[in-house]
Amino acid sequence: MDTLLPLNIAQLIGPVGEIIAIIALGFGFGFVLERAGFGDSRKLAAQFYFHDMTVFKVMFTAIIVAMVLVFLLCALQVMDYERIWVNPTYLWPGLVGGLIFGAGFIIGGYCPGTALVSAATLKLDGLFFLGGVLLGLFAFGELVPKIWQWFLGAGALGRYSLAQWLGVDPGYVALGIVVIAVGCFVLVEYVERMMASRKEVR
Amino acid sequence: MARQAKAERQPARYWDPYLAGAILGLVLFATFAVTGHGLGASGGMARLIAAAEGQLAPDHVQRNPELATAVGGAGHPLDHWLVWMLVGVFIGGLVSGLLAGRFRLTTFHGPQITPRSRWALALIGGTLVGFGARMARGCTSGQALSGGAVLSVGSFVFMLSVFAGGYLLAYLFRRVWN
Secondary structure (H helix, E strand, O other): OOOOEOOOHHHHHHHHHHHHHHHHHHHHHHHHHHHOOOOOHHHHHHHHHOOOOHHHHHHHHHHHHHHHHHHHHHHOOOEOHHHOOOOOEEHHHHHHHHHHHHHHHHHHOOOHHHHHHHHHOOEHHHHHHHHHHHHHHHHHHHHHHHHOHHHHOOOEEEOOEHHHHHOOOHHHHHHHHHHHHHHHHHHHHHHHHHHHHHHHHO | OOOOOOOOOOOOOOOOHHHHHHHHHHHHHHHHHHHOOOOOOHHHHHHHHHHHHHHHOHHHHHHOHHHHHHHOOOOOOOOOHHHHHHHHHHHHHHHHHHHHOOOOOEOOOOOOOOHHHHHHHHHHHHHHHHHHHHHOOOOHHHHHHHHHHOOEHHHHHHHHHHHHHHHHHHOOOHHHHO
């Protein structure tokens, strides 16, 4: 028998209903990003100077909340993990692309989603960043298929989860990640206080 | 760190990071539950670019496998969930900014640089981010956040790599932000 989740949304409410549902989910995403302060490049960049670890806190809280709910409902057989999209792993493009992305993040101060929120609230640096993103996507699409097509498939492992890699039940992996995240939260709170007191001394 | 707000109109405070993260996690979970996939931002932008190229140079797009897949599929190339999600993110950010009193024309920049150099840096950084996101098949939303929550190995590699790239160059660019 099929599990309830994920819903077969297009069949349930039709293609227009599906579009409305996705816009609503995107709305929630954009709203939270703005409320978390991610429309401000200074707040995002402060992450890399240890003054303000909001990026880390928001991101990891979101990951563990969604992860625990997904694997809990899968364990209860309400959700089917096999029908959930798990980004296929391509080790080398992910690693190199991540480094380039990280460099762009500290130079430009945003990522694509936060830049969109920033531009939506009339921040010109967000708008310029967004223009850059489109330029980078364009450059990649034009250059890479010709030059580096072979590289894009390097280290391809397909749909590959941490649970498969470690050879344990996903529940234990999820639990482990929650423990690590909580430990990191304690650490970053300490780091933030340390940086704040150092600033006062100066 | 004084957040310099104009005295006449104080914007609303940002949410507590853990609260914001928990709500973001619920939105992400709801997206998985309703659609079977996570959130995304750069993918929709890639489709915008590919669709624009398709309008201007259709033959060129058909000859390029990377672009052909981006506009491929039935119907209009922009009729795709990644593009609809962008519409939602834009409206969500706009509404939140309006309600919070943060909808204001300005440029965020470090105290030691001018708005003009900030724009140049934003453009350069954005270009690298767009390039890297396409190479890594996703950004902080579609790859790190969404793939991380469902335990994709590649998503964790990408996430660590992004933080490594940022921290490695942070010292070099300290005058831009501090």
